[in-house]
Amino acid sequence: MAGLFIDVEVDESVAGDPDLARRLEEACPVDIFADADGRVEVVEDNLDECVLCELCIGTAPAGAVRVKKLYDETVLST
Amino acid sequence: MRFFEYESRRILERERIPITQSGHAETPEEARKIAEDVGGPVVIKSQVLAGGRMKAGGVKFADTPEECEAHARDILALEINGQVPRGVLVAAKAQIAHEYYAGVIYDGVRKLPTFVFSDMGGIDIEEVAETHPDHIGRGHFSTVLPPMDFRAKDAIAQTGLTGRELTRLTPILSALARLFATYDMTLAEINPLVKLEDGSFVAVDAHMEMENEARPRQKALLTELGVGEDETREAREATPFEIEGERIDSVDHRGVAGNVTEFDGNLGLVIGAGGGSLTLFDAVRHHGGNPANYCEIGGNPSVSKAANLTKLVLQKPGVEKIAVMMSTVSNTRVDIVARGVIKACVELGFDPAEKIAVFRIPGAWEEEGFKILDRYGLEYADRSVSMHEAARIAVEKVSGGSDGAAPLRGEEPGAEKPPTERLSGADEVLEG
Numbered sequence: 001m002a003g004l005f006i007d008v009e010v011d012e013s014v015a016g017d018p019d020l021a022r023r024l025e026e027a028c029p030v031d032i033f034a035d036a037d038g039r040v041e042v043v044e045d046n047l048d049e050c051v052l053c054e055l056c057i058g059t060a061p062a063g064a065v066r067v068k069k070l071y072d073e074t075v076l077s078t
Numbered sequence: 079m080r081f082f083e084y085e086s087r088r089i090l091e092r093e094r095i096p097i098t099q100s101g102h103a104e105t106p107e108e109a110r111k112i113a114e115d116v117g118g119p120v121v122i123k124s125q126v127l128a129g130g131r132m133k134a135g136g137v138k139f140a141d142t143p144e145e146c147e148a149h150a151r152d153i154l155a156l157e158i159n160g161q162v163p164r165g166v167l168v169a170a171k172a173q174i175a176h177e178y179y180a181g182v183i184y185d186g187v188r189k190l191p192t193f194v195f196s197d198m199g200g201i202d203i204e205e206v207a208e209t210h211p212d213h214i215g216r217g218h219f220s221t222v223l224p225p226m227d228f229r230a231k232d233a234i235a236q237t238g239l240t241g242r243e244l245t246r247l248t249p250i251l252s253a254l255a256r257l258f259a260t261y262d263m264t265l266a267e268i269n270p271l272v273k274l275e276d277g278s279f280v281a282v283d284a285h286m287e288m289e290n291e292a293r294p295r296q297k298a299l300l301t302e303l304g305v306g307e308d309e310t311r312e313a314r315e316a317t318p319f320e321i322e323g324e325r326i327d328s329v330d331h332r333g334v335a336g337n338v339t340e341f342d343g344n345l346g347l348v349i350g351a352g353g354g355s356l357t358l359f360d361a362v363r364h365h366g367g368n369p370a371n372y373c374e375i376g377g378n379p380s381v382s383k384a385a386n387l388t389k390l391v392l393q394k395p396g397v398e399k400i401a402v403m404m405s406t407v408s409n410t411r412v413d414i415v416a417r418g419v420i421k422a423c424v425e426l427g428f429d430p431a432e433k434i435a436v437f438r439i440p441g442a443w444e445e446e447g448f449k450i451l452d453r454y455g456l457e458y459a460d461r462s463v464s465m466h467e468a469a470r471i472a473v474e475k476v477s478g479g480s481d482g483a484a485p486l487r488g489e490e491p492g493a494e495k496p497p498t499e500r501l502s503g504a505d506e507v508l509e510g
Contacts (some may be wrong), residue, residue, distance in 0.1 A: 004424060005381075005417050005450065030380070048381045048417055052446070071453040 003047030007068040008032055008056070014064045015040045024065070027055040052076065079288050079311035082125045084167045085303045086284035089261065090268070093253040097281045100169035109150030112168040113143040119171040122149045127311065128159040136163070139171060160314070172282050173275045179203050180251050181267035182258040190218040191258055193233035193251055199270035213237055225255035246279055247271075261299060262292030319394060323373065326386045333379030333410065335387040343368025345435070345476045346391035346400035348384075348419060350375035354405025354465065361469035362401070367476065370397045376410050384418025385425070392426055392433065399435040401472035407461055412439045412447030420454050431455035435475040438468035 014020050018038030025035040030049035033056065034041040056065045057078055067076040081089065084102040091097060101112035102125070113120045124136030131137050136158050140146035150166045157163075177199035185192045195215045198206045207214055215236030219225045230251040234244055250271065258266045265287040272282045288296060293307075305311070316324070319340045327336025334350070345367050349355040355374045362369050371391055375384065391400055402419050404410065416437065423430040437451055440461035451458045459468050 004421055048421060051411075051414070069449075071450045 002044050003050075003070065005069070005071055006047045006050040007070055008042050008047060008050070009066045009068065010040050010042060010060070011064040014061055020060060020064075023059050024056055027059045029053060029055070032056070079290050079293065079305075079309075080127045081286045081288070081303070081305075081311070082127065082164055083123060083284060084125055084165070085305070086286040087167075087281070088303060089257060089286055089299070090254075090281055090284055093257045093260075095250055095253050095257075095268070095281055096279065097284075098170045098172050100167055102165050103150060103168055104154075104165040106147045106151040106154065109166055109168050110143045110147035113140065113146035116168070116170045120146050120168050121171050122146055122153055123167040123169070124153045124156060124158055124163040125165045125167055126158045126161040126163050128161055131158060134158045169282070172272050172280060174270075174272050174282075175275045175277075176273040177270035177282075178247065178273070178279075179206070179267070179269045180247070180254055180271045181265070181269070182251075182255050182263070183265055183267075185218060188218055191221060191255065193217045193219065193230055193255060194267075195230075195233045195237060195247075195251055197237045197239060199272075203267070203269065219255060221259065225252055225259065227252045230255060242277070243273070246277075250279060250281075261286075261296055262289045263287060264289050319371070319390065322390055323371075323387065326383065326390060330380055330383045332383060333375075333377040335373070335375045335379040335383045337372075337374040338387070338390070339372040340394075341369050341371055342396065343370045344396050344398045345472060346370045346394060346397040347373060348375055348388050348391060348400055348402045348415075349373060350404055350410075354403075354408075357405075358401075358403045358465055358469055361466045362473060364466075365470045365473040367469065367473035370394050375415065376404070376408065378410050378414065379418070381414055381417045381421060384415050385422040388419045388422035389426060392422060392428065399433055399472070399476045401435050401469070401476075402437045402439065403465060403468050403472070404439040404441070406440070406465065408439055408441035410439070411442045412444040413450055414443070414447075415439055416447040416450040420450065420456075431457075435472040436468050438463060438465070 016039050021035040021038055021040045024033035024040055030046055030051060032043055032046045032050060034043050050067060054076055057076060062078045087097050087100060099116050103109035103112055109122060119139065119141050122138050122140060124131050136153055136156055138149040138153065140149050146168060153166050154163055179196040179199040181194040181203065182191055183194060193216060194203065196203060196206050196213050198210055198213045215233040217229045217233035219229050227248055231244065231248040234247050234251060254266050254268065263286055267285050268281040270282050272280050274280060293300065317340045320338050323336050323338025327334060345362060347359065347369050349358045359369060359372050373387060375387065391397060419434060420430045423433045431454060434456055436459065437456050438459035444460060448458060
């Protein structure tokens with residue numbers, strides 16, 4: 001189920017990076033990212049659990065992960 | 079947790095407080111045997127964790143063992159307030175010259191245990207306090223130092239007792255205080271504490287309640303009394319609503335969203351933080367509201383946990399609206415709770431702005447929370463609105479008086495909202 005409050009986008013250019021998939025899965029405290037056989041998977045059921053910690057943004061290359069706050073249309077990114 | 083009377087008597091015996099000769103029976107035949115051992119008139123009392131035993135026919139007197147057996151048979155078959163008795167207590171009928179009350183309770187305001195004594199025993203102490211306050215003596219004692227006899231004596235003396243009675247009652251009240259402290263009690267009372275015709279004193283009935291959290295520490299006592307680890311010892315069994323609340327809290331380790339108690343009102347409560355839930359519940363009652371439930375939310379529960387608790391409350395029959403309120407200032411994130419309660423409304427097909435009568439959670443990430451609340455058109459309050467005021471607003475709205483409710487945040491309708499202070503939070507890097 002898509003998030004009511006939060007959406008997360010991962011740039012397609014890095015989504016297939018197995019190392020990034022593993023690091024994002026480890027970094028997110030609320031399990032929004034899963035390592036799906038070396039590919040970054042966004043777990044939609046957990047999107048609204050996002051605590052806006054920005055660990056995913058710091059883990060990924062600049063601009064590769066974007067956290068969208070659907071309630072005020074702002075985006076967290078580097 | 080509560081103790082049955084027969085267990086309370088055994089605890090009194092541990093502190094050498096005199097009691098009438100008695101025994102606990104689970105069959106009529108056992109009751110008869112105890113009456114034979116007593117060798118005189120006895121009283122037979124149903125062992126349930128509920129008041130009103132006498133009115134319900136759960137207390138009877140017998141002059142012979144045969145009569146005792148017959149009464150025990152009747153009482154063992156008698157449910158009181160939905161409770162099947164855990165046997166009967168058979169005790170010698172005391173030759174009463176006078177009845178007193180002796181108790182120890184915890185004073186939550188002073189944060190100290192306190193003696194309570196009255197020379198008017200045998201009736202509810204609350205009734206005595208209301209109608210004859212001059213017949214009640216009180217006195218606090220330390221939780222660190224052992225209870226001192228002179229403090230017990232002072233509490234008794236406040237009722238006007240002197241001489242031999244004062245001297246004989248003092249060690250009993252003092253022992254009750256020791257028992258209270260030793261066994262982590264929240265209530266220890268003897269009512270009545272009886273003066274017999276020969277001038278001696280004896281406990282005829284006792285009521286004790288122990289702090290639930292003390293169960294591991296008091297394992298030796300509970301084992302001796304035969305209290306099973308799975309016995310909740312609450313006044314009533316948990317309802318399906320409460321069991322589901324417990325499940326919601328237990329399946330997700332993040333924060334607290336549980337401790338649900340069911341009531342029959344129309345205002346659902348999602349409340350909590352640092353004792354605030356009790357204050358908020360009382361405030362709702364004070365304003366004439368009828369809570370549908372009590373609960374505790376805090377410690378940063380997950381969005382799903384807050385949502386599941388809210389769904390439980392929203393789906394309770396009779397609930398018209400919910401009030402989401404927390405303590406003075408909370409360290410639980412406002413935005414996370416806001417997401418949870420709104421998500422619950424949306425997923426159940428309700429308009430959050432219609433269903434949530436008031437949202438008052440001042441604290442961490444409140445500006446972020448307010449953005450969410452604004453997006454869904456909810457009225458909300460920051461710390462400039464007291465818990466008491468928020469409760470009043472909620473009660474008015476659920477009673478159909480929303481138009482007359484005072485504006486939130488101490489502002490005029492339509493006025494620019496005053497800036498609020500964020501207590502903690504990350505700095506966002508915003509990108510259009």
